Amino acid sequence: MDTTSAVRARGIGKWFGEVIALDGVDLDVAPGQIHGLVGPNGAGKTTLLGLLLGLAVPDEGGLEVLGTPVGRALAVPEGVAGFVDGPGLYPSLTARQNLAALAALRGTGTDAIDDVLEQVGLTDVAADRVRGFSLGMRQRLGLAAALLTRPRLLVLDEPANGLDPAGKKHVHGVLTRLAADGATVVLSSHRMDDLEALCSEVTILATGRVVFSGPLSKLSTENRELDYRLRTSDPEAARELVAGAPGVRLLDEPGARQDGDVLVVRTLVPALDELVARLVRAGIGVRELAPVVSPLEAAFLALTEQEGATR
Numbered sequence: 249m250d251t252t253s254a255v256r257a258r259g260i261g262k263w264f265g266e267v268i269a270l271d272g273v274d275l276d277v278a279p280g281q282i283h284g285l286v287g288p289n290g291a292g293k294t295t296l297l298g299l300l301l302g303l304a305v306p307d308e309g310g311l312e313v314l315g316t317p318v319g320r321a322l323a324v325p326e327g328v329a330g331f332v333d334g335p336g337l338y339p340s341l342t343a344r345q346n347l348a349a350l351a352a353l354r355g356t357g358t359d360a361i362d363d364v365l366e367q368v369g370l371t372d373v374a375a376d377r378v379r380g381f382s383l384g385m386r387q388r389l390g391l392a393a394a395l396l397t398r399p400r401l402l403v404l405d406e407p408a409n410g411l412d413p414a415g416k417k418h419v420h421g422v423l424t425r426l427a428a429d430g431a432t433v434v435l436s437s438h439r440m441d442d443l444e445a446l447c448s449e450v451t452i453l454a455t456g457r458v459v460f461s462g463p464l465s466k467l468s469t470e471n472r473e474l475d476y477r478l479r480t481s482d483p484e485a486a487r488e489l490v491a492g493a494p495g496v497r498l499l500d501e502p503g504a505r506q507d508g509d510v511l512v513v514r515t516l517v518p519a520l521d522e523l524v525a526r527l528v529r530a531g532i533g534v535r536e537l538a539p540v541v542s543p544l545e546a547a548f549l550a551l552t553e554q555e556g557a558t559r
C-alpha cells in the first residue's frame with residue numbers, strides 16, 4: 249500500500265501585501281481520502297487550494313504534493329487537476345468541443361470524453377454551447393475536464409456551487425468512485441451536509457490558521473453541548489420530565505412553538521442518554537431525536553468563533 253501522503257504541508261504561510269491569507273498551516277491528506285476544507289469567508293481555503301494546484305507558491309513552509317516537493321515555479325504538479333474560482337471554459341464552444349480542445353492542449357486522447365460527460369450527467373447537453381450553461385452545469389463540465397486527465401489528486405473549490413439535487417448526486421458519485429479507486433480529493437465547501445456526506449476528514453480554517461484537522465468522528469459531541477429536537481408521544485409529560493432532568497436545558501425555539509409536539513433541549517450526550525431512558529421508563533414514546541444543527545456545523549461555529557475572539 250502507498251503510504252506517502254497525497255498532500256503534506258508544514259508551516260505554510262502565504263500573504264498578499266498586508267493580508268496574511270495562510271499562517272503556519274499544517275495539512276496531511278492520505279491517498280484515497282476525500283478531505284474537506286471549511287471555514288468562514290476569507291479563511292484561506294481558496295488560497296490553500298491554489299497552492300495545491302500550482303497557481304501560487306507558499307511564502308514560507310514546505311509543501312509536498314503526491315510525494316514531490318513543490319518548487320518555486322508556477323506549474324500544476326504532475327497528477328493533479330481541478331480548479332479554483334470556477335472552471336476555465338470557452339463559452340462559444342459546446343461542452344464536447346471544450347473537452348476536445350483541452351485534450352488537444354494537453355496532448356491526451358479524446359476517447360474518454362463520452363465517459364466523463366456521462367459521469368457528470370451532461371451527455372444530453374454535450375452539443376450545446378457553454379455560453380447558455382447554468383453555474384451548476386459549468387461546475388460539472390469543469391469536473392469532467394479535470395477527470396479527463398485521470399488525476400491522482402483532484403482539487404475543487406466549492407464544487408457543489410449552483411448544483412441542483414440531480415447534479416449533486418452525479419458529483420458526489422464521481423468523487424466517491426474516484427476515492428474508492430485510490431485517487432485523493434481535496435475540496436472546499438460551505439455546505440456542512442455535503443462535507444458530512446462525502447468527507448472522511450475535514451480541516452477547519454479560520455483567519456488563515458488551522459483550528460481543527462482530522463476525522464469527522466473526532467469532532468465528537470461527547471464534550472460539547474448541542475441543541476436537539478425531541479418529538480414524543482406526550483409533549484406535556486415530556487416537558488415536565490425535561491424540566492426535572494439533570495444537565496438538560498429546555499429551550500424555546502420559535503419554529504418549534506408552532507409545532508407543539510417538538511421540544512428543543514440543550515445538553516451533553518450522556519445527559520441526553522439519561523433523558524431518553526427516563527422518558528422510556530415513564531412510558532413516553534420518543535418519535536424523533538436529532539441535533540438542530542449537525543455536529544460539524546456546531547463544531548465549526550464554536551471553533552471559528554473562538555479563533556475570531558482570540559484575534
Ligand SMILES: Nc1ncnc2c1ncn2[C@@H]1O[C@H](COP(=O)(O)OP(=O)(O)OP(=O)(O)O)[C@@H](O)[C@H]1O
Nearest residue numbers: 264267268269287288289290291292293294295296
Ligand atoms: N490575490 C489576492 N490579492 C489580495 N488578497 C487576496 C488575494 N487572494 C486572497 N486574498 C485575501 O486572502 C484572504 C484569504 O482569501 P481566500 O480567498 O483564500 O479565502 P476563502 O476561505 O477561500 O474565502 P471564501 O469562503 O470567501 O471563498 C482574504 O483576506 C482575501 O481577501
